[in-house]
Amino acid sequence: MTSRMLPTTKRLIDGLFNGSSSAVARTSLARSITLVESTLQRDREQAELLLDHVLEQRKAKHEGHTGDSSFRVGIAGPPGAGKSTFIETLGLSLTKKGHKVAVLAIDPSSSVTGGSILGDKTRMTYLANCPDAYVRPSPTRGTLGGVAQHTNEIVLLCEACGYDIILVESVGLGQSEIIIDDTVDTVMLLVPPAGGDELQGSKKGIMEIADVVVVNKADGELKSAAKHTAVDYMHALQLARRKEPEWKPTVKMCSAREGEGIDGVWDVLTEFRDTMNAVNKIEGKRSRQSSKWMWNQLNEELMSLAKKNRFVKDEASSLAPDLAHGFISPRSAARKLLEDFLTHPRNK
Amino acid sequence: MTSRMLPTTKRLIDGLFNGSSSAVARTSLARSITLVESTLQRDREQAELLLDHVLEQRKAKHEGHTGDSSFRVGIAGPPGAGKSTFIETLGLSLTKKGHKVAVLAIDPSSSVTGGSILGDKTRMTYLANCPDAYVRPSPTRGTLGGVAQHTNEIVLLCEACGYDIILVESVGLGQSEIIIDDTVDTVMLLVPPAGGDELQGSKKGIMEIADVVVVNKADGELKSAAKHTAVDYMHALQLARRKEPEWKPTVKMCSAREGEGIDGVWDVLTEFRDTMNAVNKIEGKRSRQSSKWMWNQLNEELMSLAKKNRFVKDEASSLAPDLAHGFISPRSAARKLLEDFLTHPRNK
Structure with missing residues (x-):
């Protein structure tokens, strides 16, 4: 690739790193994300130059440091669990503690329809207006591989822009579980109070990748139902295979609407991070994730060539x-095609 | 590849084409299938030489002819539908009409466990003992791609050995539907009589790829339930998107146990074949299937290299x-790895 960085891309970088106001930085971040998600060849070249530059800065900044100060949290759960309200409440609480919080949503299940089911402007209004938070309006969509690739790159952009906590909301069902576990440091499953029957079946896949289960809506009339649900999940988790030998999956209750129990949830999530960091497992997980997407990307490019x-x-x-x-x-x-390709690998 | 055909492989070929008795041909076919399924490098080389030779013979034999005289029928359905009994009854009826029938089973869903859930010796005893039928004892297992690749090659071996009707039974659930539609000329869904509720949900995937739906066990006490089920499927198929504009998916009833309705099922299947052959769609489907597996195989080999x-x-x-x-x-x-590979594509 011999393309050169366009002035518009240079301005994006300036905005990301030297924004005189957080509004400038946020606009630059939004535009950078749009560039990274673009499928146009010209945009892809600029996106790569932008990312290269951003990651060089990251490297220079981290020189001499060990470990990483960012924390990437995946939040999955069925529709109706109250994910948006939970993220807004958690996000506002974290900004008050001095964190900068970015919120992303991924939805690999509906690559066909396009557009946003969430409504671009109305997501998490309070949090979106907070100067220390960035809420990406639309979920990232596309093929399984594409969504994962882009989400990983968007996470790096947010971190470059100073966001130290990245909350990744999994909107779609089914395959999104695979992606989220390949994208974040820890996966939290948010569920509404429900009868024991609903624990079975469809949630089994996500149960297997959840480090923390949180029963939301533990308020008012639903409080006792929430307690039963929590107990059911505790039993289910005791029977399930452990994801990490160092960590026993934990169940918490909260009411995002009333802001109760949110700190307790955050304490468990940071406890998970500290436990895993102590054995270098966050770094190990990020390493495996990046390696996986690198090989996937190589596979795509080789077949495309x-x-x-x-x-x-x-x-x-x-x-x-x-x-x-x-x-x-x-x-x-x-085998004949392979021979042709190996003989003329650079032909187009 | 510079390897040469081993004497054992030559004997397999002699057995396939010139077996003085059908017992010799069947033993050669069974051993050829085992060779094709082997993952050992030495076996893979011999398998490829064997297949090349077999397909050259096929080409020589077909020279001047148009079209293909074989018919590949996929039979899918939930456990308890009576697939084995149906295949045995259908297979015996076809041999009586002068056909040579091969029965294969694929099970991509249980690649982990190995071994056969069906019991190697007890499958379709009557049909297996018929001189004009070959029943492959164990289902082909492995990864989605591997099973499909092998099944396609085994179909070609069976046809080389003179079997003109290939019945492919889909044992596993879920992903086996994808494979079966990428392997055969037509897909038949066999179902037991059941309440209307059971039509929903889990069977939707297979409904979409079924050309013919057959309600089995339409005998004795279940006869009226079978009629209701048939009507339910007719309604469901009317609402479903058509797979081929030339073909309206059809519902039939039969009792494999009592041998009733089997001829009617076969008539519908051959009607499908004739309808599709009239517009060259069987050939078109086989062409697409082979092309798909060729690119999949290229992908695997490129990434392996x-x-x-x-x-x-x-x-x-x-x-x-x-x-x-x-x-x-x-x-x-x-991109760096790609560059390395393109610069030294033949390095190992």
């Missing part, structure tokens, strides 16, 4: 009739 | 610390 390669394309066309009739096996055909 | 490449491995090791600390993005790191 192979499919664009003229020699591979010509061979694939000439093999097509024999392949269709079963006169050559897909395995043999693939 | 990249991960073994010394320059890529060295670079990945030296990038690891910066990657772990977020000083370099996975995207940039992947």
Whole structure:
């Protein structure tokens, strides 16, 4: 890649690092995220230059330090658990303690529809207006691999901009659990009070990756139901396979609406971080995550090059009739394509 | 690949094509399948030579002919639908009509456990003892990609051995639906009589890929329940998106145990084949299937080479610390690995 950084990209970097006001920094962050998420070739080149620069700064800043001061928390849970209210309450409490908080949402399950189901402007109004918080309006969408790649890069941008706590909300169901665990330091499962039946089945996948389970809405008429639910989860977690030998998954109750129990939840999350940091496991997890996305990215780029390669394309066309009739096996055909690619790896 | 065909492989080929008795041919087929499924490097080389030879013969035999005389039928359905009994009854009826029938089973859902849940010796005893049928004892297991690759190759082996009807039974749940539709010419869903509730949810995935739905066990006390179930499926299929504009998915009833309705099911399946053949869609589907597995295989081999490449491995090791600390993005790191690979594509 021989492209050069455009003046607009330079201005984004200036804004990220030297914003004279937090409003400038926030606008630059928002625009940087848009650039990173863009699929246009020109934007992708600029995004890479921007990220390279941002990460060099990160390296210079961290020189001589060990460990990392940021904390990435994933918050998953079924619709109706009160995730937005919880994040707003937790986020405001953290800014009061002097933290800078960024909130991202990922939704890999609805890559088809586009647009935001959450409404761009109305998400977490109080928190979004707080000068020490940045709330990304729309969830990051797309394919499983794409969402994960972008989310990881957006996390790095937020950290470059000084946000030390990153809350990643998992909006979609199903596959989002895989992504969230490959993106954050710890996964919290937020659930509403419910009958014991609902613990089974659909939540099993997320249970397996949850470090902390929080029963929300433990207020008013739902308080006793919340207690039962908490006990049910405690029993379920005792039976489940442990994710980390050093950590026993914990169940907490809170009322995000009334602001009760939020500090207790945060204490457990930081306890998890400290426990894992003591055995270098946060760093280890981040290392594995980055390594995984690096290989995924290499896989995507290699296949994209192979499919664009003229020699591979010509061979694939000439093999097509024999392949269709079963006169050559897909395995043999693939080996011929591989040979073409290895002989002319840089052809386009 | 410079390896040469071993005498044992030559004997397998002789057995497949020139077996003086069908017992010899069947033993050769069974051993060829075992070879194709093996993961040992030496076996894989011999498997490829064997397949190449078999497919050259196929090509020579088909020279001047158009179209293909084999018919590949996928049979999916929940446990308890009576798939084994149905396949045995259908298979015996087809051999009586002069067909040679091969029965394969795939089970991608349980790659971990190994071994056969079906019991190697007891599957479809009558059909397995019929000289014009070959029943593969164990289901093919492994990863999604591996199972599909192997199943496609085993289908080609069976056809080389003279089997003109290939019945592929999908044993596992979930992902097996994807594989079966990428392996056969038509997918049949076999269901037991059941309440309307059970049509919802879990069977939706398979409903979308089914060309024919068959309600089994339409005998004795279950006969009226079977009729209700058939009507429910007809309604459900009317609401579902059509897989092919030329074909309206059909619902049939049968009793595999009493041998009733089996001919009717087969008539619908051949009607599907004839309808699709009239617009060249069977050939088109086989072509797409082979092409898909060819690219999948290329992907696997490319990544396997990249991960073994010394320059890529060295670079990945030296990038690891910066990657772990977020000083370099996975995207940039992947681009460096790509560059290493493209510069030294043949290094191991």
